[in-house]
Amino acid sequence: GEDVEQSLFLSVREGDSSVINCTYTDSSSTYLYWYKQEPGAGLQLLTYIFSNMDMKQDQRLTVLLNKKDKHLSLRIADTQTGDSAIYFCAESLASGGSYIPTFGRGTSLIVHP
Amino acid sequence: DAGVTQSPTHLIKTRGQQVTLRCSPKSGHDTVSWYQQALGQGPQFIFQYYEEEERQRGNFPDRFSGHQFPNYSSELNVNALLLGDSALYLCASSLVPGRPYGYTFGSGTRLTVV
Numbered sequence: 001g002e003d004v005e006q007s008l009f010l011s012v013r014e015g016d017s018s019v020i021n022c023t024y025t026d027s028s029s030t031y032l033y034w035y036k037q038e039p040g041a042g043l044q045l046l047t048y049i050f051s052n053m054d055m056k057q058d059q060r061l062t063v064l065l066n067k068k069d070k071h072l073s074l075r076i077a078d079t080q081t082g083d084s085a086i087y088f089c090a091e092s093l094a095s096g097g098s099y100i101p102t103f104g105r106g107t108s109l110i111v112h113p
Numbered sequence: 114d115a116g117v118t119q120s121p122t123h124l125i126k127t128r129g130q131q132v133t134l135r136c137s138p139k140s141g142h143d144t145v146s147w148y149q150q151a152l153g154q155g156p157q158f159i160f161q162y163y164e165e166e167e168r169q170r171g172n173f174p175d176r177f178s179g180h181q182f183p184n185y186s187s188e189l190n191v192n193a194l195l196l197g198d199s200a201l202y203l204c205a206s207s208l209v210p211g212r213p214y215g216y217t218f219g220s221g222t223r224l225t226v227v
Contacts, residue, residue: 004155031213042117042203042218043156088155092213098169099213100146103155 004104006089011110018076020107022089025070029091032065033101034074037086046074046087076109084111115140117206117219125225126194132224134189138206139217144168145187146216147179148203156203162187163209191224199226 003025012018024032030051035043049056049063049072056063062075076083086108090101118137126132138145144163148156158171162181181187185206191198201221208215 033214040220042220043205043216044218045214045216048214090155094213098161100158100161100169100171101216102158105153105155 003102004089004091006087006104006107008105009108009110011112012079014079014081014111014113016079018074018079018083018109018111020074020076020087020089020109022072022074022104023070024072024089024091026091026093026102027067027070029093031092031099032063032072033088033090033092034061034063034072035088035090035101035103037088037106039085043088079109079111081111081113084109117204117217119202119204119219119222121222122220123223123225125227128194128196128226130194131190131192132194134191134202134204134222134224136187136189136204136206136219138185138187138204142206142208142217143185144207144209145181145185146205146207147187147189148205149173149198150201150203150221152200159189194226196226199224 033048034046060077064073086106088106089104092099092101146161147159150156161169165181176192178190203221204219205216
């Protein structure tokens with residue numbers, strides 16, 4: 001995951017907004033993703049954004065993409081304790097006909113009452 | 114509708130041994146990818162199988178090999194286990210390799226090498 005960097009921890013109070021940030025290095029990345037991993041579980045795709053988009057909103061989730069700075073963020077509105085998990089940023093580009101996500105190390109989100 | 118199923122869930126092996134991990138893809142999916150997730154790290158891509166052939170491979174040694182069966186299920190084999198192979202091994206299935214999204218992950222196999 002050295003091509004994708006994330007801060008390791010984020011602590012927020014229940015009801016506040018959470019913003020998880022990510023930087024990536026490959027300017028030819030075509031898709032960028034946010035995955036969620038709860039303890040003992042696999043990864044769940046939360047949302048993705050195509051590289052020609054600046055923003056994508058899906059219910060409580062807002063993804064912002066700054067291609068110039070290669071910066072991706074995930075905002076979770078009205079964060080709940082059930083949102084506590086590890087969030088992975090990932091990038092992919094078409095290679096041999098496949099899109100293989102490359103993951104960052106993950107940001108551990110802790111939501112406290 | 115069952116998602117991705119992996120077996121076993123936990124495994125303990127001795128250094129130098131060989132191990133086989135199994136994955137059944139989500140119904141309707143035909144492509145299987147394997148990832149290694151070391152503690153505190155993000156998943157690292159090992160390889161991807163489609164039409165019973167290895168299509169893409171990450172930066173892993175030849176000790177890591179795989180297979181895909183006609184029913185799309187897959188195995189990951191690791192020979193000559195090292196302590197550093199201890200990790201969570203994740204299987205992800207998708208519909209054809211060319212889709213940029215739609216990976217469904219299993220819960221993983223926790224391998225401990227002692």
